[in-house]
Amino acid sequence: MLIEIKDSPFEPYQRLLEYQSDANFAGKYGATAVFVGSMREFNQGDDVTAMSLEHYPGMTEKYLQKISEEADTKWEILDSLIVHRVGEMLPNDPIVLVAVWSAHRAEAFDASRYLMEELKSRAPFWKKESLVEKSRWVEKNT
Amino acid sequence: MSNTVITIKFFASLREDLGQGEAEISEADAKTVLDAWNGATNNMAMPENTLMAVNMDYVEGSHPVKAGDEVAFFPPVTGG
Numbered sequence: 001m002l003i004e005i006k007d008s009p010f011e012p013y014q015r016l017l018e019y020q021s022d023a024n025f026a027g028k029y030g031a032t033a034v035f036v037g038s039m040r041e042f043n044q045g046d047d048v049t050a051m052s053l054e055h056y057p058g059m060t061e062k063y064l065q066k067i068s069e070e071a072d073t074k075w076e077i078l079d080s081l082i083v084h085r086v087g088e089m090l091p092n093d094p095i096v097l098v099a100v101w102s103a104h105r106a107e108a109f110d111a112s113r114y115l116m117e118e119l120k121s122r123a124p125f126w127k128k129e130s131l132v133e134k135s136r137w138v139e140k141n142t
Numbered sequence: 143m144s145n146t147v148i149t150i151k152f153f154a155s156l157r158e159d160l161g162q163g164e165a166e167i168s169e170a171d172a173k174t175v176l177d178a179w180n181g182a183t184n185n186m187a188m189p190e191n192t193l194m195a196v197n198m199d200y201v202e203g204s205h206p207v208k209a210g211d212e213v214a215f216f217p218p219v220t221g222g
Contacts, residue, residue, distance in 0.1 A: 056151070119221060122200075124153065140220065
């Protein structure tokens, strides 16, 4: 179980490969569910040129750890990984990687969905979008 | 000295609107999280939907505060 906050761009598929190569569950997993969230170039009908992602150092990590432990308790999973960007980013940049490994697919699907939904509603991150002529805080998650 | 102080943090749009990211108030001035808000913002009206945390756990406004606590206020979260 690992959580990481990155203040510079990361490549989710490379990170996934590295993590899985170092993991101690080789041969035990039959399922890996992977979610990657990326920055769009549009939101609410406007062109978005850049985005700034703020977090609450300490509390963000605490809640990502907490939801990872909850998923581990609720489902029979082998491991989970959450990587989330903060700082300045551009359209197409990866924002978040969630991966869950389990023996069978149902647990990996369900636990990864849980991690993403709980991350979005409980982990303290805030997005501020730059539009062509102004910037605005994103007010609610969709 | 420092053990009589409550640290207040503001994030995102609240930090910008208030023009400060961090404040300190005396323990004597706040019994609850809402008291801490009032003390740190000069009784400004709290925006609807403001989330509150004490020592990095979500709480309600009536939650007690004491010296050494870190109290945080922020808008709904929008990560992921």
